[in-house]
Amino acid sequence: MNELTSEQIAGEESGDKIVIYWEREYSTAIAPERLKLDFMPHRPLLSGMSLNEQRTVAVEGYKVIPDDCGPVRTVGQYGWLIRSPADCKIRRTTEGVKWQAPPILPEERILGYKSFSGTYVDLILNSGYPKLCCGIRFYYPKQVGLMMKDVPNHFYHYPDRTFFVWEGIKTQEYKRTPNMYEWLPDYDAFTSNFLLQLTKPTTIKRGDPIGIVVPVMLPKQFALEELKRP
Known part of the structure; x- marks a missing residue:
């Protein structure tokens, strides 16, 4: 059996950490990694400058970029990045989605997958969407969900990308993959x-x-209320 590797979500104390495990579904899958989008780490931020300093750098040709925004910088390093496990070509034709991708060899299969490619198909409307099987299986505690989403601000970091990721949240309410570990x-x-x-x-x-995988709270765990001033 493939050995599980753990990732942690930090709480205030070590005992508050939630452990999420992952394993490869085939040996050639690329391990998930902390998202670290390339910004300009040594670039001075306007938020740390006095007004006179901001005027000086503006005169020198300073241009505002997304990295100047603290929340944008934070989201660029949040979650686990999933990479493609293989070279593949995908195109849509009148007959549906067509793939060109190598097979997963028998000696590479750990959990039974035979192909990197898949399709989410609507047989009634004769349409379909390509599904890329990245070969990483996660195990997450039932009090959280895992959100699968596009790389944040990909139009800035990867402007030549020719696809988007359909985003969704996996919870115990939509479980399809069995947990094999007692x-x-x-x-x-x-x-x-x-x-x-x-x-x-x-x-x-x-x-x-x-795309990336991000732990999220479940809707039942929070509420939104308007603040009423006394």
Whole structure:
């Protein structure tokens, strides 16, 4: 059996950390990694300057970029990045979605997958969307959900991308993947298969960033209320 690797969500104390496990579904899958989008780490931020300093750098040709926004910088380093496990070409034809991708060899299969490619199909409307199987299976505790989403601000970091990721949240209410480990009784499992929206025929290389996985709270765990001033 493939050995599980853990990731943690930090709480205020070490005992508050929620552990999320992952494993490969085939040996060639690329391990998830902390998202760290490339900004300009040594660039001076306007938020740390006095008004006179801001005027000085403006005269020198300083141009505002998204990295100047604290929340944009934070979201660019939040969650786990999932990369493509193989080179593949995808295009839409009158007959549906067409793939060109190598097979998963028998000796590479750990949890039974035979193909990197899949399709979410509507047989009634004769339409479909390509689904890229990235080969990472997560195990998450039932008190959280895992959100699969596009790389944040991809129009800035990857302006030449020819696809978008359909975003969704996996919770225990929509479990489809079995948890095979008795020592994880309060965990559910899901596979990092990303549903893609193509803007044109697309070529994806092994190692290309596809999307991210982010832990989220469940709707029942919070409420939104208007603040009433006394």
